[in-house]
Amino acid sequence: MDRISSVVIVGAGAIGASVAAMLSDSGHAEVEVCASGERQERYRKEGFVVNGTRYFFPLAEKDTSRKADLVILAVKNYSLDEAIDEMKPFVGNDTIILSLLNGITAVPRLRDEFGADKVPFAMILGIDAHRHANEVQFTSKGQIFFGFEKERIAAGESKLRVLGDFLSVCNVPYRIPEDIVKEVWFKFMMNVAVNQWSALLRASYSLFHRSRHARALLEQTMAEVVNLSKKFGTGLSDDDIARMLSILDGLPSFGRTSMLQDVEAGRRTEVEAFAGTMVRLSKEAGIRCPYNEMLYQAICALEESYAS
Incomplete structure (x- = not known):
């Protein structure tokens, strides 16, 4: 073609x-x-x-x-x-x-x-x-x-x-990046951290710009993705956490993630693709991801609350 x-x-x-x-x-x-x-x-x-x-x-x-x-x-x-x-x-x-x-x-x-x-x-x-x-x-x-x-x-x-x-x-x-696998995992890290915490906290980017507690949650969650990436050899390093936070700081404060939009609309989220995948792959790799384990249970419970 x-x-x-x-x-x-x-x-x-x-x-x-x-x-x-x-x-x-x-x-x-x-x-x-x-x-x-x-x-x-x-x-x-x-x-x-x-x-x-x-x-x-x-x-x-x-x-x-x-x-x-x-x-x-x-x-x-x-x-x-x-x-x-x-x-x-x-x-x-x-x-x-x-x-x-x-x-x-x-x-x-x-x-x-x-x-x-x-x-x-x-x-x-x-x-x-x-x-x-x-x-x-x-x-x-x-x-x-x-x-x-x-x-x-x-x-x-x-x-x-x-x-x-x-x-x-x-x-x-x-x-067309030099290492597309690393870039896909980089976005995965952003989704796992920013999307999930924004949905759970019902927060726009503004909260993550100004709250040290919210940023600490992101950092710990991203560290779990980096740890898993090292196990699978997909290229992420600790420096990518700072790179992601720098990108986040450049986003408009009023911006809302797709998962937050789903929660606000009472729609099913992609928690299985984010925290669910983290929990499954971490278990395969023989490591723990306690932040994602908690996020998985919390967001699933949030979805269950729609009907109540």
Whole structure:
């Protein structure tokens, strides 16, 4: 494949709808949204309102023999299995699968299903998209990071070039880092600490800017991720904690994490992908992660309180 011209978006929440709008506005790709059942009817009837503009993205037809050049996943981790079933009809031999899911477990799962050559590691960082019903607002596009681990870079070089050329012409910021695995774990560390504590404390970034107690909670939680990373050889060091706090200090004080937005809306959170993964992998590695053990129980209890 020399260039990307057809894109299927799987997961049209805040991130998915924002990326779909960016690509559609560029005029350089045919963008379709994958949906079934009630969502399909709702998308067809209501469309999406992104930054005040209403979009009626074409809905991908599952019975077609046409395969997508690029499939972008932007679902929550707990919907990954359902998303895999929905996207199967659109994945061909040359399809690139770009997962923008949080956490560190989605790419291995996708590779098991579709093959490692189709699925680079990826993430999106810095986008400030917020969703309410079918309306999405964002002021920063953020940046998409993607790449293959070092032992796969040579084999995947052409796919990375084609994907980079496509995002460039669509005016979507991107970066191909030298060590994508470390960068994915770096974002995982941010999600595990900032997302979870913001949800539990019901706090915007402002609290973590000014409260030494809140920052201490972040530091101890991030230290557990660094400790686990050292066990798995994924590149994080103690210096990355200070780097993360520096990035946090640059975020707007009124900003709210996606997990905080989920809690405020009474939605299911990604605690399984964050604290749940930390607890499971730490047990496999023979180490403890007491902050994440507590966060897991506390956030699960918070979800259980929705119905009370």
